[in-house]
Amino acid sequence: MPLIGWLILLAAFALVLGSLLFLKDSANMKIPEHRLEKIRKRKAELDEQEKQNGDDW
Template identity: 55%
Template sequence: MPLIGWVFILLAIGLVLGSLFMLRDSAGKFRISDDKMKKIQERKAELEAGESAEDREN
């Protein structure tokens, strides 16, 4: 394979790895307020209660 092919392959690998590392680093920066977290947990509990009620009916 010519040299330019290896350069493109290395560049593509570098871009993918760089994107993954940036995604990993930014994953913890999004904070949810306490009010929103409470609403999320309440909604989750409602959904789980509904699913368990459906399971009991079947």
């Protein structure tokens, strides 16, 4: 394979590896407690609505 092919292959590998590392780092984001409480409250409301409507999957 010519040199340009190896360089393109190396660049593609570096892009994939860099993207995976970025995803790994961003996966550990902490959600503030007030937002978690809001999410839990909304989930409880939706669960209650589903019980009342009888909408089961």
